[in-house]
Amino acid sequence: MNAYNRDNFFPDTSIGYLVRAVHQLGYARLDAACANEGLTGIQWSALIAIHFGQTNSAALARDLAHDKGAMTRMVDVLEAKGLVQRDRDDADRRLVNLSLTDEGRAVAMRCRDRVIDLWNAVLADWSAEETACLIAQLQKLRRALEVAA
Template identity: 55%
Template sequence: MVFYTKTAFTPECSVGYQARRVHQLGQGLTEPIFADEGMSGTQWSALMSIWTGRATTCADLSRDLSHDKGATTRLVDTLEQRGWVTRSRAADDRRILNLELTTDGEAVAIRCRDRVIDYWNRLLVDWDKTEIETLIGLMQKLRITLDAAATEGRRP
């Protein structure tokens, strides 16, 4: 199926533009939640990636956050300095650094998570449950499509 045409392509109908704007607006509006804890949204995302098990190593975290290895190392350095994360070498492969949240790291991640939940619930108060579930389902489908394109090397 071909959806877009040269004559009917504007930012208002562009999936890429809409996704970027939603991300930018959401990030900007939620940043004060994290500032109250002395962290950034990116730092909180890293803590949540580790806490939920999506990232157990620096390489996993780099992929999950779409960061390069250098930026991820600096991010983990900061989290470690703050006492929120520990790094340990894998016993079977010394090149691998395993990541774990400290008790303080888990506590701050959960506090922020709860504030994020409250904030999004306030924003979505006028949406019905079906609308929210449909949006999440479509976003998950788009993410899977984009993950597959990246894995298969389908780039422009």
């Protein structure tokens, strides 16, 4: 059975529209949560991705849905703030690996704690089961989209 037809496909029922709206609203909240550290939500997302092991700028750009040029400029800003450092890869000198400085790690963790508080506030009326189900469904949707590509 198909999920959509001409009678039930509207913006408020469209997965694409809803995911995009949630994304935009979420990043506006992330911006506010990270503002006192002088970061935007997307800058914090880059820091936390690096913290969790995403050290390749091209992969980071793909994961955060940024083009490589925009990612390079963002890393330039984070490096100028003393939060990120670039190092040539020992095995392949053409590659540049990203890592957090001590200050970058501290800022990323302070923002992480605010982001945890943010999501806990947003999901305050949700049961643990509802939250787990949403996460599982979004992960399933991501896998389906990756396979479809």
